[in-house]
Amino acid sequence: MFIVGLAAIVAYFIYVDAQVQQRFEGNKWQVPAQIFARPLVLHEKQEITPKELIDELTLLGYRKVTNATHTGEYHVHANQLRVKRRAFDYPGGYEPERDIRIQWQGDRISSIMFMANAQTGGRNQKTLMTKLEPWLVSRMVNGLDEDRMLVDSDDIPYLLQKALVIVEDRDFYEHYGIAPTSIIRAFFANIIAGKTVQGGSTLTQQLAKNFFLTRERSYIRKAKEAVMALVIDFRYSKEEILNAYINEVFLGQNGSVAVHGFGLASHFYFDKPLPELSVPEIATLVGLVKGPSYYSPTKYAERTLERRNLVLRLLFEANELERNEYERYVATSLNISKSKSLASGKHPAFMDKVRNELNMVVSKASERLSGVKVYTTLDINAQRRAEAALVEKVESISNSRNQPNLDAAMVVSDVKSGEIRAIVGGKDTTFKGFNRALHAQRPIGSLVKPAVYLAALENPEKYNLATMLDDVPVKMRSTGGKTWEPLNADKEFRGKVALIEALTKSYNVPSVKLGMAVGLGQVAYTINRLGIEKDIEEVPALTLGAIDLSPLQVNQMYQTLANNGVLSHLHTLTAVSSSDNELIYIRDVENEERVDESATYLINYALHKVTLEGTAKAIRQRFPTINMAGKTGTTNDYRDSWFAGFDRNLVTSIWMGADDNQPINLSGASGAMQVFIAFQDKQAPKNLARRFPSTLGIAHFDASTGALSAPGCGDILSVPAILSALESSSQPCNGESAPAKKKTKKKSLWQRLFGD
Structure with missing residues (x-):
């Protein structure tokens, strides 16, 4: 019987040893993916x-x-x-x-x-x-009920190690995993109480319980815990055991997710990394080990303070603190951070796009949640400002216009790189459901017009900014044989208007006529080249925005325009690395020159004029010293309000409307553009600056006919143009030579184009 019993004990120790080795030498913890901003x-x-x-x-x-x-x-x-x-x-x-x-x-x-x-x-x-x-934005804890941030031994403060041993297990460096005297003391205390009221667990036993066992209080579980502690102590050094404990111990609750380990607790309670904790902050966290719920600093500050001061006193008595240090530390407040920096699922609209891209580059779900580090393009300050601007304006417009169902979406990207800086999916910025920024497909109205005019300006022998366009009544046959009669927003006709005025003032009829003259196929092709990857129905109404796009797609279209015709595919993901910083993925996609740079510059010049004297002139009124560009968009019956605009660094696209597609009675200027202005108000917009292509120069045209004119004539339109495509000679002023110019201080080309 003795031999059989001994064999059973040995077999059990071998079994436990295998379990311990597998856990310690494999992947000890399932750590969430970490999402970083740019x-x-x-x-x-x-x-x-x-x-x-x-x-x-x-x-x-x-x-x-x-x-x-x-x-x-x-x-x-x-x-x-x-x-x-x-x-x-x-x-x-x-x-x-x-x-x-x-x-x-x-x-x-x-x-x-x-x-x-x-x-x-x-x-x-x-x-x-x-x-x-990069700032740690969020932690993908989907499907996990606990979260932790692993710390290396080099990042563990000496005083944290000392405090844990002094407070939790004074004989840690002397015992072999279990402390018999502590067990005996706890045994008699429990006998006297008639129930389990005290434990004699060492740090090693606590680690064994957390790794392998339940929180059940029974003698059988304690026996298992003791065996495992002995095996752990035999197999691993005290430093390895203490470091594992520091990464494992439960220290609080973040919603439905448990906060484990001092690394994560440091950020959760103090919003700083573990090595930067002060002595009182270390003592606070050590004090939580005894009971994170009972000593919760956010709920029971007085208990926490009392417990922290006890830890400080124990450190003082162990000669780890000088008297003056101890007295100074116990007099400090808790200084718990009010930041909710660990809230997972923050900015769900942006995270939707991150997940979509992550699914494409990291195929296995287990890999996506195995402690990988995901580096994104998010500018958290821009994201917060975008959210605040959208929420404020939707709320104020809803109240003033009695539009309770009003909602909006917004995308902000970097002009040059195509990196997405912010995404807002709706007025409820915490909602993880339908993401309007990515998935709401709505007619874009006049936002399509720059593509129509770009298609024309890419043929410089025929079109320039001064080309006169017809603004007269027009009738067309639409699908089903019905007659379509497009009108301008003010129901007026002007006979002839310069191309730049038609775009600046967003006249409908000239856009229709120009689009039909250029060819609907060419217009659709231009939209595709600007980054819209979808089949486009070639109908006359396309020239007025009869194409359904999302705010993300609109942003891509205007990013290409803002970047002088160079398409940078919009993206949120730049790199992914493993938990030990081995590179899994890095973005390496070249930009593409999609449309003519000179023609794009002319469009951007016109879009700048839109903000000076056109449908978006409120932008210049609000920012009198900052050059920006943009375009308003409004759809039939005022169902959709759009705006897309940019400064030197950022492209912003905004949609405002109702999910049920009912009229909201808002134009692009009175709705979506107000969000753009509020967003720019919250940051520091940068003056628009673009390289002037060598093919361009300033040309002068008769303002009434569009004919090339001599400089200095009375009624002329001076605009940038592709000089090589113009006639070799200009018409004089009323058949006479142009009058001599008065000598004035010479202005730079930028001043001549965009003002002082």
Whole structure:
């Protein structure tokens, strides 16, 4: 019997040993995918205000101090900012800690300096570019009931290790996984109480329970726990066991998801990485181990404070703190962060697009949720401003117009790269359902007109900005034999209008006539080249926007226009790496030149005029010193209100309407454009600037006939044009030579085009 019993015990130990090895030497934890925003890149001569940079630092949890000496701190003095940047991994490589000084001249960065340290060879080192770490936006915890952020041993503060041992298991470095004296003490306490009221668990036993067992209180479970603790202690070093415990222990609840490990708890409670915690903050987290619910700092601050001070006292008694330190620390407040930085599912409209792209590049679901790091294009400040602007305007317009069903969607992208900076799927920005920005297909109205006019201007021998277009009544046969009679919004006809005026004022009839003259096939082809990947029905109403697109598709179309005819496919995903920073995917897609640069420049010139004197002139009224471009769009019966516009850096597309497709009685200017203005109000829009193509020059045309004219004539229209396509000679003023010009201060080409 003894031999059989001994064999059974040995067999059980072997079985437990196999379990322990599999867990410790395999993937100990199922860690959610981490979603990161774009890193803020800073470079010399960049137009970015100190406030914009401070907003980013605040978002990242940097602390403003009088003198930045520790990682995660910054200070401002006169026209310079000093920041102790954290180290971080990025698909482009590891970025070490840096002491960075940034200086401004006006609103532009004049210099960036890495301050003297061992990395710079003991001297200040000038650099043209640097970046801040990307902000952790969200954690994909779909299907998981617990969350954690793993920390390496190098990132675990010494005092955290000491405090855990002192408070939870003083004999940790002496015992072999179990502490018999503690077990005996707990046994008699439970006998006296008549129930299980005290445990004698070591840190190793607690780890074994969390890894392998339930929270059931029974002697059988305690026996299993003890065996596992013995095996763990035999197999692994004390440091490995303590580090595993630090990553495993339960420390709170974030909604329905449990917060495990000190790495995640540090962000959850204090919005900063574990190495940057102060001594009182470390003591607070150690105090939570005993009971995260009972000592919850957000619910029971007094209990938490009392427990924290007990941990500090134990550290003082163990000679880990000096008396003056102890007295100073117990006098500090809890300083729990009010930020909800760990809320998963944040910005669901943007995350929809991230998931769509992630599904395409990482095929297996298990890989998508196995601790991978997902690097996105999100600008969280732009996202928050877009959400706030949309919500504010939908609410105010709904109330003033009595439109309770009014909703909206919005996409913001980078002009050059096509990186999506923000997506808002509706007025309920937390709703994870129907995403209007990606999936609401609605007629785009006059937003199509730049494509119609671009198709014409790509034929410069026949069309230029001064070409006269007919604005007279027209009748056409539509599908089913019905007569279609398009009208201008004001029901007026002007006989003849210059092409630039027709686009600036968004006249319907000239657009229809121009589109029919160019050819509906050519118009559809131009829309496709601008990035719209769908079959387009070639009907006359196409010239007025009879094509259903989403705000995302509209943004792609205007991104190509804003980027001088170069299409950069809109995207949210830049790279994916494994939990140990091995690259899984990196975006490598070349941009495509889709339409003629010179013709696109002429369209952008006209779209700028739209914001000066056309249907979007309220933009210049609100931002008198900032050049922007854009186009309003309104559909039949005022069912859809659209606006698409851009400054130097960002393209923004906005739809406003009702899900049931009922009229909202809003034009593009009174609806969607108001969201654009509110969005720009919340940030610092940048002056529109485009390279002037060498094929263009300023030409002068008779304002009434569109004929090429001599400069200086009384009634002329001076606009950029493709000079090589114009007639070789111009008509004089009333048959006479043009009058001599008065000498004035010479203006630059940009001033002549867009004003002072």
